Amino acid sequence: MTERIAAELVRDYLRWHRSVGGAPVRADEGVRALLRDLSRRMAERSTPWPAPGYLAHMTGDTPVAVTLAYLCALLYNPNNIAPETSPVTTELEYEVADDLCRLVGHAPGSGWAHLCSGAHAAGYEALWIARNLTALAPAAARHPAGRDLLADVSPARLANLPVPSVLDLVERLAARGALHEVRRLRAPAGNAALLVGRTAHYAWAKAADLLGFAEDRVEQVGVDRHHRMDLTDLRARVERLIAAGRPIAAVVVTVGTTAEGAVDDLAGVLRIRTACERRFGAGFPVHVDAAYGGYFRTVLDVEDTDARPLKPEVAAALQALPHADSVTVDPHKCGQAPYPAGALVVRDRRALAVVATRDGCFGEPRPDGGLPFAPYTLEGARPGAAAAAVWAAHRLGGLHTGGYGRLLAGCLGTARHLHQAFTAPLGSVAPGPTSAYAPDLAILNLNPGAPGTGDPRAWSARLRESGLWVSAARADTIRLCVMKPLDARGRDRVEQSLRQAFERP
Template identity: 35%
Template sequence: MPDSPAAAIASTYFPGARCENERWVRSEMLGLLDHWFDWRKSLFPDDFAATSEAAAAPEARADLSARLQELAQALTAETPTHTPRYIGHMKAEISLPALFGWLAAMLHNPNNTSQEASRVGSVIETEAVAMLASMLGYDPAEAQGHFTSGGTVANFEAVWRARYRMDHWLSLGLYVAETTGEPLDVFAAAHMGWDRFRELWDQHGLTDATLRRYSAAVGNPAAVWARIGRAAGRDYLGPVLLAPGTKHYSWLKAANVFGLGEGSLWSIALDAEGRLDIEDLDRLIREARAQGRPVLTAVSVAGTTETSEIDPIDAVHDRLEAWERDEGVHIWRHVDAAYGGFLCAVLGGPDEAALSPASAAALRAIGRADSVTIDPHKLGYVPYACGAFLTRDRARYAVSAFDAPYLDRPELGDGKWASTLEGSRTAAGAAATWLTGRTLGFGPEGLGTLLAETVRTARAFRGAVAAAVPEVRFLEPVDANIVCFSLAREGEALSSANARTAALFDAIHASAELSASRTTLGAGYARLIDRHLASYDGVKDADGLVLVRCVFMNPYWADPANRGLLFPQIAGFIRRHVEAAAPALRGAA
C-alpha cells in the first residue's frame, strides 16, 4: 500500500485483503495458544491429571478432526466480507487488535456478570468503557456503561433507565396527588427533574417503602395506571417514545418488550435531507403534553442504518434543554450511535474536513446526551457480537433497585448483573475493544484517520460511477460512508425507475464478483424522495424509492490501488446492465 496514514493503519492493523500479514498473524495466534497452555500447566502442578494423551480415544479424535474440517469447508461458502468487493451491509474486515483481544479473552472464557466470575475481564470492560466515553465526548471519570450483545440490547438498556427515572418522578407525583387531593398533572410530574423530586421528597418525609406503593414499575402497572388516571381526572394512556422516521427496528421491539404497545412509538418527521425535523420533535412533545402522556425518551440517530444520515443532535439538545430551562420539563435524551458513533474519532484532527460541518457539530454534541448506544462490531472493526451502552454519569446509569438514595445510591456489589438486562456476558468484546483502543487508538491519529478515508472513498465512488453512468442518481446528501443510488432517466416515472433499480440489484446479487445491498425508502421519507425525484424531473407515481445501497467501511479502500481496480469494474458492471436493458426499454416505449 502507498505510504499514507490511513493506508499504513490498514497495512499494520488488519490481516490484509490477500492475507499479506499471514506469517505474523500465525505467529501471534500460536503465541497466544502457547501462553494459554503454559499458564494452565503452571497452575497446581501436583494435581492429578484426569486425562492423558495415551488415554485419548483415537477414533473420537479422528471423528472430531473430520467434523472440524467439514465445518471449515462449509464456512468457505459464507459471505466473504473481508474483501473490499463486499459493500453490502455494515460489516467488514475485523482488525488484528480486535481479533487478538477477542481470542485472548475467549481462551479464558470470563463471564462479566460479576468480578468473582471475571476478575480481569470486568476491569478490562471498565477501562474499555472509559475509552469509548472519551471518544464520544463524555468525561471518562464520570461516565458509566457496559458491553452488550449489540445495539438492540443497548437501546433496551436506555429505555430501562429512562423508565426507572420517570417512574420515580411519576410515583412521587401520584403520592402527592393522592395524599393532598391536588389534581395530578401527569406530564409535569413525570418530567419534574431530580431537584424538584428531592424537594418534594424532603417536604413529605418520604421513605423508599412508602414510594414503592405508588410505583408502576414495582407494583401492578395496570392498577397504578388506573390510580394515575383517577388522580389526573382522565384515562392515563402511558408514556410515548419519540424517535425519527429513520429509527432502527429495535425501538419497535422495545415498545413491545416494555409493555408500552406499538402505538406508543411516535415517529418524528424527517426533513428534506432525511434527518430528524426539530420542529416536528417540538410538536410531538406538545402533543404528548396535551394528551397527558409523558415522553419516556427522545431519540436521535448518529448514522442511520439505511443511508447513514446523522441527525442534528446539537439542535435536538438545544431544543430539549430549552424545555428544561423554560418549562421545567426534563426529557431523557438518547443517541443511537450504533453505526456512526465511531466517527467521533475523526473530530479534532487533520481529517475532520472529511465530515461536513453539520455532521461534525452533531457528533460533538453526543456527549450532551443522557445515554448512548454504540456498536464496536461495526465501525470499531470488532468481531460480532459486540455493542455497548453508556451513560453520562453514575446517576443516569442507576436502574432497577428502588432505593431512595439514587440520591446517594450505594454500589450494586462486585458485579453489574443487577444493572444489565443480560445476565451472563462475555468479556471477549470488551477485550477486543480494549486492545484496539490501546494500540490503534480511538482518536484522530488512529481509527479516525481510517474512518475519514472511508468517507472520502464513498464520495470518490460517487464521482467515478456518475462519470461513467449518467443514469445513476445518487441520494443526497451523504453524511458518512454509505452511498445509495437509483437508476433513472430524465423525467422517468418513479415506478419505472424502481423496477430498473431492483433489476440492477438482482444482477449484482447474482454476481460472484460484487456484493451490494438494497433498501426501499417508504412514506416517512416523502420529502427526501421528492428531493431525489426533483434532481432528474422524475414523476412520482409510487410511494417508495428503491435504492442500491453500498457501504464503504472496508479498511482496504484506504489503498488507492483498490479504487483504481474496483471502481471501474463496478461502474462497468452497472453500465453494461443499463445498456443491455436499453433495447427492452425502447421497445416498451
C-alpha cells in the same frame, strides 16, 4: 507470526489447565477432522469482508490481532457477570467502559458504560432506563417519602419533569431508602409516549413492543429529504404532549441510520429540550442510537488533505453526544471488534438506580468505588472475551484522531469521492447510477437510474460477478457501506463496476 501467537496462546492455556489440576485435555484426530472440515467450510463460503469490493454490510475486516485477543480470553471462558468469575476481563471491561465514556465525551467517573450483545440490547436497556426515569416523579408524588419533594410541582409538570430534576429525585429517594418502594408505584408501562424518527432502525419497533408501549403512544417523527428527523415535526409533537401533561418516555435520535448513514440534528433536538425546560419547566430523556456513528467522534479533529472529513452539521451532532442521556455505540460495527460487542453509554450513573435489581447486587465494587455490572445490566452472563477483544482493538487501533480517526476519515473520504463520481441532482435523468446528496457518514445511496432499475437480486448478483458486493436499502437503491478506505484505484474499480452493470446491462 500470527499462527505462532495463536499456538502460544493455546500453549499457555494448556499449561494453566494442567497447573490448576484439570483433567488431561483431549484433542485427537477425530477432533482435528471435525475442525478441519469446519475450517474448510468457513473458508469456502464465508462473507468476504476483507475484499476491496465488499461494500454490502456494516461489518469490517476485523484485525486478526483483535480476534486473537478474543481467543486468548475465550480459552479461560470468563463471564463478566461478576469479578469472581472473570478477574481479568472485568478489569478490561472497566478500562473499555472508560474508553467508551471518553469516546462519547464523558468523564469516566460520572458516566457509565458496559458491553452487551449488540445494539438491540443496548436500545432495550436505554429505553428501560428512560421509561423508568419518566415514570418516577408521578410515582414519588403519590408516596409519603416523595410527596414533600414535589409539593410545588403541578401534575402536568410531574409527567415530564426535566431529567436533571428526576436524577436529583433519584438521589433523594435513595437517601431516604424509599427508591425501591417508589419505583413499585409507577404507572403501567404503556402510558408514556416514545418518539422515534421514521427512518430509525426496526429494532425500535421491537423495543416499543417489548417494553409495553401502547402502539398509539409510539410516534414516528417525520424525516426530511436527507432522511434526518424533521425537527419542526418533533417540536410540535413534544409541545403537544407536554401541554397535554402526557409523559414522554424518550426521544430517540439516530446518529448514522443503517440504511442511509443519516445523522439526525442532535444539537437541534437538545435545543428543543432546553427551550421546553425554559418555557414549560418540562423535559424528556434523549437517547442516541449511534451504534454505527459513535466511533466517528474520533474524526472530529482529523485534518484531511482536500476537505474537512465531516459536514459541519454532522460534526455538530457528534459534538453534542455528551449531552444525550444515553448513547448506543457498537464496537462490532466501526470499533474493529468481532461479534458480540455492543455497548451502552450512560451520561449520569445515578440513572441506573431506576432499573437496578435490588437482590442482584453481588460481586465486589471496583477499587475506585465504581459500580459492579450485574445489578444494572439488561443481560446477566456476558462473555469476558468480548471485553478482551474490544480492549485490544482500542489499544492497537488507538481511540483517537491518529488511530480510528484516520481510518474512519478514510472511509468518509471514499464515500465522498464515490458521491462526487456519481453526483447528479435529485430527479435528474441519467443513463446510470446517480447520487443525489453527499453522505453524512460513510454510507452512500445511489439511484440505479432508469435502465438499471429492476430486481435488486438480479443487479446485485451482476455486480458480484464484477467483484462488487452491495446491498439494497430499498428496492430502488444501491447501498454502499464503506468500512475500509479505498485508494483511487479501488474507487475507480467500484465506479467502473457500477457503470458497466447499469449503463450497459
